[in-house]
Amino acid sequence: MVVETPDLPTTERTDRERTFADVAETPRNGSTLPFPVELLRMIFSHILHGSRIEESPKRTLEDLTLTCKVFYHLAQPFLFDSCTLSISCTWQRVPPEGTVYPSYADSFLWDIRPLSTQEAEKTLRKLDFIGQERIASGVHRCLLAPLAYPRHWTELIDRRQEDTHERIIVDRFFYDLVPKLANLKALELIHVTLGLRHLCLLQDVCTHLHSLTSETCFLLEDEAGEEMPLEDHSRMCIILPFEHLVYKEKPVYPGIRKTYLPLPDPSHVKSLSCHLYSYELSSDRRSREQDLLFQLTALAKFTSLRSLDITIWPYGTTYDWRQFIFSHCGSIENLSIQKRTDANLDPVAPRGLPPLKLFRGMWDDISLYALQQGGLRHLVVTGKRAEAPGDRLWDRPSLRDSEVLIALNNWTEGFASLESLELKIGGTSGEDIIVPLLGCCPRLRALKLMGERTIPNAVLLLSSAFVAVASSPNMEYFSLPRYSIMSGDRTLLNLMISALSVPLRTQCPNLRYVHYELLEISLVLEGSVEIPDARSCNVQFDPSDGRILPDERRIEDWRNSV
Structure with a gap:
């Protein structure tokens, strides 16, 4: 890649040392052509992040650098705003013939292998290139991970x-590069082996680090020891003053290495996300979930924590995290958690449990974690909890309309403050549940219904759903499941949308986004047989003027804006 070539002519090495503003006014043909720096930043940002359709937006920027020397120098800091360094490699091993895997399992085994000498040298050359002052000062995100990591x-x-090879690369990264990354905001470490000195250096240098992601990382064997007590493990987990921590742990075989558990500064961290796999162990050993809960409880109170996400694969949480939330997380606002089927939790929440603004989890668990305190504003329902103790999170059954309506009637006060609802219901057409749902949630402003199968008769059922939502004057965001339609009915559907935009515009003046997924079916004649051909698309429009919108808008973005 052109921008990574370290062997440049002398004149280019001289130019490379100039500041961003100096290069922006490089003389061309005897005259000075000033480049508005902020405008260039906007252009590069759009090229790098603005297009989701283009396969490789960075390639467009690299092509630009070939046409203009000024752009060549200006582009480099933007290309390395987010950089990736490979420390090892993954490859898929073909399973033995006749091996049968469950439907949810990967059909190939993923092995971690060391980098070849050539691969390691390439990573080290890239590390040296990023270490240049002009490039290093522009790095905001950095990732250390195996090549082709799943x-x-x-x-x-x-x-x-x-x-x-990994040890050399990791040492060079922490000892040589990290001290130069003065503007590093986010660091992601995947399958990295860390030592105490690495963590101490990170703590001393990265004073502006906002977020840390640690996925299946390990401790050096000579520093971890055979059996590490809690106080020594805490010492290894150097406290870093980051605001956001994401801790993930995948199952690794043979599983003899000591995993690294990053512990946040309780007075500084604002969001904590833990996704890990907890094996079924004998009673004399702590599970990974139990160990995590024990480590966090041993810390001081999380006075700045606003968001907590606990995901335990494959069965869900076994322990009652409400006690930890009650004793350590008095300022928490957002909670995401999914309970194991056979976990015995007291149906009465601890007195003094902080009220939540957002809860994400199973429908069965809403009353355990979010409703009894009152004040819940945003609810994301991921499904219904599995029925059998041995069922995994992905084995959950479909949630029915009747179950939702029963809970709404039983917890009227708990849903009274709800402003947004994201709900997945098996086989719902939407119109049967919208009216009673809006009656129990009078303050609802955003509703997203998802189904598990395609619903036929789109024109009739969609019109019924739109008429139902017109009874809620507060509605701003409305999304429905997938509907099917014959290709010949598309014109009729467009006329229906245009006609219903009038009452929606009148009765819901704040509604600016309506979405549904459409499966358009046409019959294709092959020989003497008509074969159905389906084409799926997302339809979104603004009822204020009936205008079809080109891009889908996420309900998460709506929640973040309120």
Whole structure:
């Protein structure tokens, strides 16, 4: 890649040392052509992040650098605003013939292997290049991870005893590069082996670090010891003053290495997200969830914590996290948690449990965590809890309309303050539940209903749903499940949207976004047989003027704006 080439001519090495503003006024053909720096920043930001459709937006920027020397120098800090350094490599091993995996499992085994000598040298050259003062000062996000690392939830195999290449790269990163990253905001470490000196250096240098993501990281064997007591483990987990911590742990076999558990500064951290796999262990060993809960409880109160996300795969949480929330998280506002089916929790929440603004979890768990305190404003329902103790989180059954209506009637006061609701219901068409739901949630401003199957007769059912939502003058965001329609009815559907925009505009003056997914079916003649051909698309429009909107808007963005 052009921008990573370290061997540049002498004149280019001289230009490379100039500041951003100096290069912006580089003479061209005997005259000075000033480049508005802020305008260029906006252009580069749009190229890098503005297009979700383009496969490689960075390639467009790299092509620009080939056409203009000024752009070449201006582009480099933007290209390395977010940088990735490879420390090892993953590869998929073909399973033995005849191996049968469950439907949720990965059909290939993922192995972690050391980098080759050539791969390691490439990473070190990139590390040296980023270490230049002009480039390093523009780095805001940095990722250390294996090449081709699987982001989805899967099991890993790591039989490495000593990875010399990884240790050299990690040492060079922390000792040589980290002290130069004065503007580093976010650091992500994936499958990295860390030592005490690495963590101490990170604490001393990265004073502006806002977020840390640690996924399946390990401690150096010579520093971890055979059995590490709590106080020594806490010493290894150097307290960093970051505002956001994401801790993930995938299952790794053979599982003999000591994992790194980052502990946040309780007085500084604002959001804490923990996603880990908890094995079924014998009674004489603590599970990963129990160990996590024990470590966090041993810390002081989380006086700045606003958001807590606890996800335990594959069955859900076993322990009552409400006690920890009650004793340590008095300022919490957002909670995401999914309870295990056979976990025995007191149906009465601890007295003094802080009221939540947002809860994300199973429908069965809302009353345990969020309703008894009152004041809940935003609710995201991920489904219904699994029925059998051995069922996993993805084995959950469908949530029915009747179950939702029963809970709404039983907890009228708990839902009275609700402003947004994201709900997944099996097989719902929407119109049967909207009116009673709005009656129990008079302050509702955003509603997103999701179904598990395609609903036929789109024109009739959609019109009924739109008429139902017109009874809520506070509505601002409205999203419905997938509907199917024959291709010949598309014109009729467009006319219906235009006609219903009038009452929606009159009765819901704040409604600016209506969305549904449409499966358009047409019959294709192959020989003498008509075969259905389906094409899916998202339809979103603004009822204030009936205008079709080009882009889908997420309910998360709406929540963040209020």
